[in-house]
Amino acid sequence: MVLDPTDISVSTVAQVIQLAVAPVFLLAGIGAFLNVCAGRLSRIVDRARNIEPLLLASRGAEHARRLQEIRTLDRRMGMVSWAIFFSVLAAVMICIVVILLFAATLTGAHSGTAVALLFIGTMASIGLGFSVFLLETRVGSRAVRIRTEILEHMEEQRDADGGG
Incomplete structure (x- = not known):
């Protein structure tokens, strides 16, 4: 049965809007998460651009360290991109x-199964996005640890200065 759009009451439209509010709030949350991802991606890209000339100018152990860092940054960029995609x-x-939801109200179509499956797909997709983001933050936190030689140098410097 197809409903004439002029026959739909304001209360019916209000009910559909009430049903649509929860998904719209979810959209707002996804938007905030995308903002976080975009900011993180921007910082990763900036860091990679800063490392590139240093990599090209370096030699030996320093070159190997910078090369490893740029590879890690590349991996992180890919992970954040996947989080954004999902x-x-x-x-x-x-x-x-x-x-x-609105089309079913206007047409009288029975789209409950499609709505449920899409919502399940939505939750799976955002779950994957959050999971990939979690992995990226773990990779990022491991990558920014202070190198042992720097820590040991700081300790040696403090000892040489007579401080404790």
């Missing part, structure tokens, strides 16, 4: 859920 995919699916 998050945007989740946002697109949420938009489709909201569209289906």
